[in-house]
Amino acid sequence: MIGLVYFFAVLLGLCVGSFLNVLIYRLPNNMNIAVPGSHCPQCGYKLKWYDNIPVVSYCILRGKCRSCGGKISFRYTLVELGNAALWAGCVAIFWNTSIPVACISAVSLSILLTMTCTDLEYLIVPDSLQIALGVLATALIVLSATGVDKSVTWYSRLIGGTVFGLGFLVIAVLFEKKAGRESMGGGDIKLALVGGVLLGWEKMLGAMLVATIVGSIVLIIVRKTAKQDKNTQYPFVPFMALGMALMIFFGDFLIKGYMDFMTGLIPV
């Protein structure tokens, strides 16, 4: 039975991943997400259904457009596979405890993956994605309040949204006053607010720790290897999304381990 669930999670995850690729390309460019149908960006060739099967078509076409032979970015396949892996992970971790939480987590992770790609490629995090994530976060408040989701309390979610939303806003305003330039984009602040509700304050704190540490290390490496001037903008949402994904999957485990470790330090 659970094997069947995994099978459908991966299959559906691949198809949704394919749709995420459409969102990643069209939302930042303010294009309609339904029409026109998928086409080759180089020659305009309209993809037939058999050119559009996740992963499979890429392999059959060997990464080239059927019509013009132009290169198809491997990123499309990577997003499809990544999304399928995230969905399978949700089945592994949440399916036994709560199916609604498993589904909401899966869709939330898909949205975080989409935000990561749009921020990396265009330095844009579409508001429509923030709103969609906000709706899921609100649904989780209800699930927590009604006891369906036992891992995070409803008030931890409200505290998380308030503290991280306001916290990021205050830091952004203070930094801008002092340095005279933007430190964080509006996308970071909105995701801090939504993420605080989505994860609850404990897990969001862990997520932001991961984001800051990993983000700093990557920034140092990028600055050393590519000589860019100090005012170059760097995306931060990918690091926030990474931290949030880790805490969505392993937050309960990590927090329990941390608490056990801390209580172990107290002499009895």
Ligand SMILES: [Zn+2]
């Ligand atoms: Zn083409």
